[in-house]
Amino acid sequence: MNIVVCIKQVPDTTEIKIDPVKNTLIRTGVPSIMNPFDKNALETGLQLKDRYGGKVTVISMGPPQAKAVLREALAMGADEAYLVTDRAFGGSDTYATSYILSQAIQMLGGFDVILGGKQAIDGDTGQTAPSIAEHLGAVRLTYILDMEVEGDKVIARRQVEEGVEVIEASLPVLCTATKESNKPRYATIKGVLTSLRAEIGEITLASLPGSDTTKMGLKGSPTKVKATFTPKRNANCMNIEGSSPAETAGTLIDRLTEAKVL
Numbered sequence: 001m002n003i004v005v006c007i008k009q010v011p012d013t014t015e016i017k018i019d020p021v022k023n024t025l026i027r028t029g030v031p032s033i034m035n036p037f038d039k040n041a042l043e044t045g046l047q048l049k050d051r052y053g054g055k056v057t058v059i060s061m062g063p064p065q066a067k068a069v070l071r072e073a074l075a076m077g078a079d080e081a082y083l084v085t086d087r088a089f090g091g092s093d094t095y096a097t098s099y100i101l102s103q104a105i106q107m108l109g110g111f112d113v114i115l116g117g118k119q120a121i122d123g124d125t126g127q128t129a130p131s132i133a134e135h136l137g138a139v140r141l142t143y144i145l146d147m148e149v150e151g152d153k154v155i156a157r158r159q160v161e162e163g164v165e166v167i168e169a170s171l172p173v174l175c176t177a178t179k180e181s182n183k184p185r186y187a188t189i190k191g192v193l194t195s196l197r198a199e200i201g202e203i204t205l206a207s208l209p210g211s212d213t214t215k216m217g218l219k220g221s222p223t224k225v226k227a228t229f230t231p232k233r234n235a236n237c238m239n240i241e242g243s244s245p246a247e248t249a250g251t252l253i254d255r256l257t258e259a260k261v262l
Contacts, residue, residue: 001054001149003045004105006116006129007038007073009066018228034069037117040177043184044147045115046077052149055079057108059203061089061101067200074195075187082108086204091218094123098131099215104203105136113154114174118143126176133174141169142176 012033017026034042045056058073060066061084070081084104092100105111114136116129126142133140141147145164147156155168159178187195205213214220240255242248256262 001048001052001112002110003048003054003056004108004111004114005038005042005045005056005058005073005078006101006114006132007042007058007060007069008035008117008120009033009060009062009069010035010120010122032065032068034072035117035120035122037119037121037177037179039117039184040179040181041115041117041175042073042076042078043182044144044175044177045113046185047182048113048147048149049077054112057082059084059101059104059108061085061092061097061104070200071195071198072187074198075191076185077191080201081198082201082203084203086206088205088213088217091221092216093221093223094125094127094131095222096216096220098128099135099212099220100208101128102132102135103208103211105132107203107208110172112171112173113149114138114172116174116176118176118178129174129176136172136174139169139173140175141167141173143178144175145178145181147175 009032011030013030019026042056042058048054049056056078057080058070058078059082060070063085064083066085067083070083074081082104084100089096089100105114114129114132116132119126120128130140130142141154141156141158143159145157145159147154149171152171153168154171154173155166156175158165158167159180205211205216238255240248240251242251253262
């Protein structure tokens with residue numbers, strides 16, 4: 001089984017700061033990590049490999065420093081890693097990113113399963129992985145909890161608002177994982193040492209002949225950001241007292257009704 005896992009390097013913080021001039025994230029002084037949901041996707045891929053055999057290839061698009069999360073994936077058990085990087089890819093939105101990744105995946109050869117996190121914690125759009133499936137013409141199953149392979153089909157349990165849905169689809173398929181999907185394994189010491197010696201391949205624009213460059217980079221990104229800002233936080237506190245729990249509850253309901261919360 002050929003399994004491809006898409007991972008992303010993201011800032012390790014919830015306190016995102018915005019450059020007021022460039023309207024971009026300020027990453028200076030902020031450590032980077034593997035997107036947590038992508039780590040769940042990687043664990044899903046490794047479990048499929050453990051159960052059915054095959055190869056797990058991890059791929060990430062970003063600057064050279066993104067190799068750090070690729071080495072982490074190798075340390076966890078991935079077999080191969082590739083960094084998709086080129087100045088021509090700079091400024092790509094989710095549409096352009098998904099197109100570039102789809103081209104890179106096609107360059108690497110056939111695939112049975114593509115995995116990714118449900119979203120990245122720095123953008124929270126949840127668009128990139130499903131869009132890769134669209135570019136490749138593959139079936140997509142989002143928010144999966146677990147999956148089994150039977151011949152040329154997969155049976156997956158996916159998280160929906162009403163509960164859990166069991167769905168069957170034909171290979172090849174793209175799936176997105178959530179934190180409820182599993183608990184990612186830790187890297188072993190042997191895995192870490194092996195990852196440090198491993199060669200990480202690079203995929204550049206020159207590696208993708210025949211690709212449509214009008215769908216890449218800033219010029220290939222239909223998303224236009226008009227403004228970005230950090231919301232102001234206003235901390236207000238109101239103490240509600242009463243002679244009895246019923247009176248206190250009644251006052252609380254009145255306050256919430258006035259605030260149009262209820």
